[in-house]
Structure formats: structure tokens, C-alpha cells
Amino acid sequence: MVGRIEGKIEGKIESKIEIALEMLKDGEPDDKIKRYTGLSDSEIDGLKTES
16 A cells, blocks of 8 residues: 555646756746645756756
């Protein structure tokens, strides 16, 4: 049961990251990305350096 819950959480996080990456590619502002994905400033900055 714990593994199943962890899998769901991991899937949600991956989905948020994918959305944020697409928003970054489209030039959306960080505030909008934060509002739509719930990611923090540091998480968004980390994605910027990865892409």
C-alpha cells in the first residue's frame, strides 16, 4: 500500500515538472508557473538550469 501511494505522489510531481518545462519553453513568467504547478522558486530555477 505504501509503495502505491509513493507511486501516485511521484507521478503527480513528474506531471507538475512536465507542465512547468512546457510553460518555461513558452516563456511564461515564474509567478504563473508557481501558481499553476505549485512548484517553488528554487524548483523552477532548477528546471531552468536543466533545460
